[in-house]
Amino acid sequence: MESLLIINGSPRAPRSNSKRYIELFTQSFTGSYDQLQALNYSKSTVNVDDYSDILLVFPLYADSIPTPLMTFLKIMSQSPKTRQPTIHVLINCGFLEPEQNIIAVEMLQFYAKQFGFSFGSVLMVGSGEAILNTPFSFLVKRRIRKLAASIQTHNPLCQSVTMPLPKSIFLSASTKYWLTMGAKHGQTKETMSTMSIEKE
Amino acid sequence: MNLILSDQPLHFLTSLPSDTVVYDLSQQTIHPCVGCFGCWTKTPGKCVIRDDAPNIYPKIAASERILYISHIWCGGFDTPMKTLMERSIPVQQAFIRIHQGETHHVQRAVVPKEAIILAYGADTQEEQTLFKRLVERNAKNMSFSSWKIHFLSPDTLQEAILEEVSQWNHS
Ligand SMILES: Cc1cc2nc3c(=O)[nH]c(=O)nc-3n(C[C@H](O)[C@H](O)[C@H](O)COP(=O)(O)O)c2cc1C
Numbered sequence: 001m002e003s004l005l006i007i008n009g010s011p012r013a014p015r016s017n018s019k020r021y022i023e024l025f026t027q028s029f030t031g032s033y034d035q036l037q038a039l040n041y042s043k044s045t046v047n048v049d050d051y052s053d054i055l056l057v058f059p060l061y062a063d064s065i066p067t068p069l070m071t072f073l074k075i076m077s078q079s080p081k082t083r084q085p086t087i088h089v090l091i092n093c094g095f096l097e098p099e100q101n102i103i104a105v106e107m108l109q110f111y112a113k114q115f116g117f118s119f120g121s122v123l124m125v126g127s128g129e130a131i132l133n134t135p136f137s138f139l140v141k142r143r144i145r146k147l148a149a150s151i152q153t154h155n156p157l158c159q160s161v162t163m164p165l166p167k168s169i170f171l172s173a174s175t176k177y178w179l180t181m182g183a184k185h186g187q188t189k190e191t192m193s194t195m196s197i198e199k200e
Numbered sequence: 201m202n203l204i205l206s207d208q209p210l211h212f213l214t215s216l217p218s219d220t221v222v223y224d225l226s227q228q229t230i231h232p233c234v235g236c237f238g239c240w241t242k243t244p245g246k247c248v249i250r251d252d253a254p255n256i257y258p259k260i261a262a263s264e265r266i267l268y269i270s271h272i273w274c275g276g277f278d279t280p281m282k283t284l285m286e287r288s289i290p291v292q293q294a295f296i297r298i299h300q301g302e303t304h305h306v307q308r309a310v311v312p313k314e315a316i317i318l319a320y321g322a323d324t325q326e327e328q329t330l331f332k333r334l335v336e337r338n339a340k341n342m343s344f345s346s347w348k349i350h351f352l353s354p355d356t357l358q359e360a361i362l363e364e365v366s367q368w369n370h371s
Binding site for chain 1 (some may be wrong): 230241242276293295297
């Protein structure tokens with residue numbers, strides 16, 4: 001039977017951008033699916049062998065895969081398989097350039113080859129912390145619809161998307177965003193710009 | 201300052217060059233980052249999780265030379281080193297700059313550093329190439345002014361560590 005397992009690989013899964021990307025995905029995906037947070041995997045009883053496809057949705061962390069997802073992948077690599085499920089990737093990064101995600105995607109291609117999975121579709125999102133809250137969210141939604149279709153029709157597709165902004169505009173928009181986040185905790189531009197690390 | 205970050209005990213390192221600090225991550229308690237961004241927006245420069253990581257990332261920032269000793273998994277640093285790297289984002293500000301033509305974070309007081317990576321467990325050319333490309337990316341976010349990677353098997357690791365550190369005694 002065809003079915004999809006969606007993994008939220010974000011270390012802050014319940015409040016994550018990955019969760020929002022998954023919500024958009026499931027609005028377009030018409031097949032059957034289950035969802036899981038990588039953070040909870042050791043506690044759950046999911047059998048990977050029940051699925052034909054696995055969609056990993058996660059943020060770029062230090063230029064690669066966040067540790068909770070690494071832990072999940074290690075457990076998954078050991079689980080008995082009678083078929084070769086296909087791994088798909090929906091990755092988002094904070095920086096503007098979606099290409100900054102490429103190494104993490106290649107690590108997963110390597111993983112798939114190493115541990116007997118097939119590799120399918122990819123969507124790399126740049127400015128992933130912000131884009132869904134901007135008028136450019138339609139660009140992501142469109143790509144997510146295509147991702148869902150590509151998984152359902154078994155036609156692997158590699159896509160990337162970001163805010164179509166000059167870097168200088170992205171810089172000032174992101175500064176504004178972070179200042180608003182800091183202000184919620186009583187921080188100012190000066191306090192947030194401290195050069196001190198672990199000092200009063 | 202010199203720093204040695206290792207994912208395994210280094211009992212055989214009996215004498216250290218001056219101004220050198222060693223952390224055996226297998227003896228440290230370092231929880232995974234929870235992605236709260238508190239280190240940027242709530243307590244700038246400090247992680248809200250008060251385990252052993254807040255002792256280590258200031259030393260990463262202050263070091264001119266870092267020796268990383270790490271197992272490699274799927275072309276990346278394996279979990280112990282990767283967990284520390286993720287927990288080290290308090291050394292950066294929330295604010296973004298353009299660096300080498302791409303968007304990256306502004307660094308706090310982080311000294312440009314030479315990184316030497318003794319990597320074990322990456323046995324194929326494909327995995328080694330992937331790891332080299334990862335480190336090239338890490339360099340932009342982690343203030344590496346230069347880096348060297350040596351791929352080793354577990355049985356040649358000790359010798360390589362001793363060799364590397366003995367060179368420091370002379371530099
Ligand atoms: C510890 C840590 C490391 C990160 N490393 C990167 C990085 O290397 N490159 C990048 O573009 N964004 C990086 N980010 C930003 C996240 O990828 C971005 O905020 C993403 O939208 C988070 O998605 P999530 O809410 O689904 O977890 C990092 C964030 C954290 C907390």
